[in-house]
Amino acid sequence: MRNNNDIISDKMDWVTVALYFAIVFLGWINIYAVTYDQAKSISIFNVDINSGRQLIFIVGSIFIILAILIIDMRFYETFAYVIYGAILFLLLLVPIVGKEVGGNKAWLGIGSFGVQPSEFAKFATALAVAKYIGSVGFRMDQLRNQIILFAMIGASMLLILLQKDTGTALVFTVFTLVFFREGMSPMLIICGVAAAVIFILTLLVNSYYLFIGIGVILVVAIVMGKKKIKRIAMLTAAAIALCCVIISVDYVVTNVLRPHQQNRIKALINPDADPLGFGWNVTQSKIAIGSGGFLGKGFLKGTQTKFDFVPEQSTDFIFCTIGEEHGWLGSLFIMTLFVGLLLRIVFLAERQKNRFARVYGYSVACIFFFHFAVNIGMTIGLFPVIGIPLPFFSYGGSSLWGFTILLFILLKLDIHRMQVLQRI
Amino acid sequence: MNEGRKEIIQIVFVLVAFVFLVKLFFIQVLDDRYAQLANSNAILRQIDYPVRGLIRDRHGKLIVYNTPEFDLQIIHREVKNLDTARFLDVFSLTRAELLQTFKELKQKKEYSPVKPTIFLTKLSARDFAKIEDNIDEFPGFYIQARTTRAYNAQAAANAIGYVSEISKTKLEKDKTGIYKQGDYIGQSGIEAFYEQYLRGTRGVRFKLRNVDGIEKGSFRDGEMDTLSTPGQDLTTTLDLDLQSYGEYLMKGKSGSIIAIEPSTGEILSMVSGPSYDPTLLTGKNYSSNFVLISNDTMKPLFNRPLMAQYRPGSIFKIAQAMVALQEGVITPETRIRCDRSIIDCHGPHTNEDLRGAITNSCNPYFRDVLRRMLNKGKSNNPFDDTRIGLTEWDKHISSFGFGKRLGIDLPNEKNGLVPSPAFYDRAYGGRPWKFSNIYSIAIGEGENLVVPLQMANFAATVANKGYYITPHLVKSIGNSGKPLPAYIEKHYTTIDSMYFRVAADAMQRVVEEGTGQYRAKLKDVIVCGKTGTVQNDPKPAHAVFIAFAPKVNPRIAVSVYVESAGQGGRSAASIASLMIEKYLYGATQRPQIEEYVLKGKFLN
Known part of the structure; x- marks a missing residue:
């Protein structure tokens, strides 16, 4: 029998690995570009600046990758619930013993070293969800099974919300896309998107116009379709429900959302209203990106991203560079590179021989997709500012390691995908 | 059962990236607004202010120079534990003023707690010494230097003009884009007329700055930076000693003195009385002083040499004589009876020739000269005949530079007035007019209006025997050694030069034996002059005197106009002769005349 290492190097999906290292490397030099100051010319390796520290995190990821590859592939499925439970426990611990960084109490300190358990909650939840969907007798059309699934992601979300880290909590909504792949009705996603659209519309347009618009659509729908009493009653009920949603959105925005969250939504709608206030992030980020032109200003030649105009430059707004x-x-x-990675992961997920590995693969793809879409979307003003990092690109040890673990567990499962068959 | 869902997910992934790329294409490639915003964001355009050109007198003596002025800037965020009592003491402020300043500070458009903002402007030099010693006690406050105008002599304030912040209306009109709010600009006099030479060219330094406005070095290693070039120095035609002396003589009087070097048109001295201290319009109290000066009932900002339009009085008889000789209606030997029944006269004379009539300033003589001029019998209709005559007369009179702007290198010059047939048509509202209606212009009364500059220019024209060079105040821009091209050209009158000899002879006699005798006469030099006494009822008449000297190769031509000072032979003749003396000899030898002028009691 060939030894383990040979199997790894033979069966490893080197395309994904190459994409991974390409993105990590580009992220690293861009983190250097952010802190680069021509007057000081500090080395990219200097650990006093972010790029130097990021390099340490990258080296750390290589050790993590090796560890993941060495651990037996059966470990991940077998201990999925245990890992999930442990992370939930850590999340629970954070509000109690955690330290606060940048307004969010999301860090667990071990000496001078801090980690964000929420970054690791993603792979843990993905493992648990995959295991549950992959378990014998699971049927997506059973309400009980669905409730348990949503409870799983709901528990992670809730605990992360308790840390006031709304952005990371929102990531878990992307699991609905995984559920959709596994057979859940698309209605949930359609309703969710529709609710978001109405929410934004309510903020954009005066409610009265929306009421009038709904009224007009209602009348048209009644006139155009069959004149059945049941149908008319349904449509009217839907219209009234919509109006209630609109009224409640106003209430939610003014009374439930916290001021900085309100501002982020206002900034999305009209960043020019207060470009130096709540619109600052988006305005500055758009200026930075927009000033790049077709070819850009050249490596280390940026002016906007050098001098702290864009906040959270190394982390959430790294794309500006x-x-x-x-x-x-x-x-x-x-x-x-990112779309290539996402499609490659979907390809990997689809070629898995068991449901656990496939669901896990889709979870990884969807989590990366959510981060990618929201992170870049907010820098160009298409999404509200939600502080989540760009995978492998943004500065930060916890996020880099979290994403690395997510990806390489999939690669480990992929290496051994044929063994699953052998085992059965 | 889940057919096609993989594809849906893949499509969603690709679609989102595609939407992003489209959006990015819009903001990065199609919309250049962001690039501009980026530049104004991170690149600080720092103006390198040029030094304004200096202004010297004809001998190179400095009249106007620049002196550093200090502003107090504040970076509000850095202000900590301000010892208010101490601050008030050091900066000589009251508590209310300090509170007001802080209030105004926050209302300023450019205010930012992290950027330097001007807090107090124009700390005077005296304050500055104290402030400089103690500024370290007040963190967050910084001193910024710039230059302001300073004057070596309190002279020629109206001719030189002043410099102050550009007004909003001027800024809106400015098409050059050179000026920005808060910039200084020449507001009057030479400072305004030669603004484009004096201001120099600004330099620009592009600095990179971070979000707090803190500089982070130069942009592209300064390859786009430009250095400021200082403004060009001006050498004026003024003789600072003569100018100061003129202002000394005019103290307490309203009026003007203009002295011109006839051969060049260079203005040796231009006094507008009363004047003001130009240093009042610089420094800390500019605004309040300006209000004070502009509200003064004596109008010190009114530049009388160019702007005060007076009737010329009897000095106009010289011009009249020239025109009549040229037109051939009289000869120098023509005698006319002094018929005082139509127009009053003075002095014991009865039937003079031209020189005698000028010497005695005979009114009936010149009334008849004008009659001969205007009614030459070219038409049987007396009205038409006058019209024809007046048209010819106009042409000649205008050629002396009367009735139009001479084009001096100062703003706000007035035209004066030479009445034309069209003018009388308007004045008479279409009713007919003839010689008997308008004969007052014969003796410089009536509708004629001239500004003192035109009178001096006229004296220079007579001195030059028939031409003038437009009077001007700047003889050299920068190191060129040349004035503007307009100030080299000779303007010939329509009068033959031989007739000016007659005028010069007559004017010599005015000084030696006529109305100007005694006070205008000088021992070592022949002075040619003509008095004028302009009716100003019910107030005392204005005193006028024009003169040039020496008679041969004249070096100076003068006009003096003293408001409400009675006969021209007294104050005006005295001042004119003192100016000539001062210019030719450096000092007067007639202290009694100087004393007489300074005492200023001309009416009794």
Whole structure:
């Protein structure tokens, strides 16, 4: 029998690995570009600046990758619930013993070293969800099974919300896309998107116009379709429900959302209203990206991203550096890398021989997709500012390691996909 | 059962990336607004202010120079534990003023707690010494230097003009884009007329700055930076000693003195009385001083040499004589009876020739000269005949530079007035007019209006025997050694030069034996002059005197106009001769005349 290492190198999906290292490397040099100051010219390896520290995190990820590959592939499925439970426990611990960084109490300190358990909750939840869907007798059309699934992601979300880390909590909504792949009715996603659209519309347009618009649509729908009493009653009920939603959105925005969250939504709608206030992030980020032009200003030549105009530059707004220094072409390149990675993961997921591995693969793809879409979307003003990192790109040890673990567990499962059959 | 869902998910992934790329294409490639915003965001355009050109007198003596002025800037965020009592003491402020300043600070458009904002402007030099010693006690406050105008002599304030912040209306009209709010600009006099030479060119330094406005070095290693070039110095035609002396003589009087070097048109001295201290319009109290000066009932900002339009009085008889000689209606030997029944006269004379009539300033003589001019019998209709005559007369009179702007290198010059047939048509509202209606213009009364500059220019024209060079105040821009091209050209009158000899002879006699004798006469030099006494009922008449000297190769031509000072032979003749003396010899030898002028009691 060939030894373990040979199997790994033979069966490893080197395309994914190459994409992974390409993105990590580009992220690293862009983190350097952010902190680069021509007057000081500090080395990219200097651990006093973010790029130096990021390099340590990258080296750390290599050890994590090795560990994941060495551990037996059966470990992940077998201990999925245990890992999930442990992470939930850590999440529970954070509000009690955690330390506060940047307004969010999301860090667990071990000496001078801090980790964000929420970053690891993603892979843990993905494992648990995959195991549950992959378990014998699971049927997506059973309400009980669905409730348990939503309870699983709901528990993670709730505990992360308790840390006031709304952005990371929202990531878990993307599991609905995984459920959709596994047979759940698309109605839930359609309703969710529709609710979001109405929510945004309510903020954009005066409620009275919306009421009038709904009224007009209602009348048209009644006139155009069959004149059955049941249908008319249904449509009217739906219209009234919509109006109630609109009224409640107003209430939610003014009374439930916290001021900075309100501002983020207002900034999305009209960043020019207060470009130096709540619109600052989006305005500055758009200026930085927009000033890049087609080819960009050149590596280390950015002006906007150098001098702290864009806040959270190394982490959530790292894409600005790409946009400014490498222009549209650079953005196209990065987008291609990410979409390539996402499609490759879907490809990997689809070639898995058991449901656990496939669901897990889709979870990884969807989590990356959510981060990718929301992170870049907010920098160009298409999404509200939700503080979540760009996978492998943003500065930060916890997020890099969290994403690395997510991806490489999938690669480990992929290496051994044929053994699953052998085992059965 | 889940057919096609994989594809749906893949499509969603690709679609989102595609939407992003489209949006990015819009903001990065199609919309250049962001690039501009980025530049104004991170690149600080720092103006390198040029030094304004200096202004010197004809001998190179400095009149106007620049002196540093200090502003107090504040970076509000850095202000900590301000010892208010101490601050008030050091900066000589009251508590209310300080509170007001802080209130105004926050209302300023450019205010930001992290950027330097001007807190107090124009700390005077005296304050500054104290402030400089103690500024360290007040963190967050910084001193910023710039230059302001300073004056070596309190002279020629109206001719030189002043510099102050550009007004909003001027800023809106400015098409050059050179000026920005808060910039200084020449507001009057030479400072305004030669603004484009004096201001120099600004430099621009592009600095990178971070979000707090803190500089982070130069942009592209300064390859786009430009250095400021200082403004060009001006050498004026003024003789600072003569100018100061003129202002000394005019103290307490309203009026003007203009002295011109006839051969060049260079203005040796231009006094507008009363004047003001130009240093009042610089520094800390500019605004309040400006209000004070502009509200003064004596109108010190009114530049009389160019702007005060007076009737010329009897000095106009010289011009009249020239025109009549040129037109051939009289000869120098023509005698006319002094018929005082139509127009009053003065002095014991009865039947003079032209020189005698000028010497005695005979009114009936010149009334008849004008009659001969205007009614030459070219038409049988006396009205038409006058019209024809007046048209010819106009042409000649205008050629002396009367009735139009001479084009001096100062703003706000007035035209004066030479009445034309069209003018009388308007004045008479279409009713007919003839010589008997308008004969007052014969003796410089009536509708004629001239500004003192035109009178001096006229004296220079007579001195030059028939031409003038437009009077001007700047003889050299920068190191060129040349004035503007307009100030080299000779303007010839329509009068033959031989007739000016007659005028010069007559004007010599005015000084030696006529109305100007005694006070205008000088021992070592022949002065040619003409008095004027302009009716100003019910107030005392205005005193006028024009003169040039020496008679041969004249070096100076003068006009003096003293408001409400009675006969021209007294104040005006005295001042004119003192100016000539001062210019030719450096000092007067007639202290009694100087004393007489300074005492200023001309009416008794």
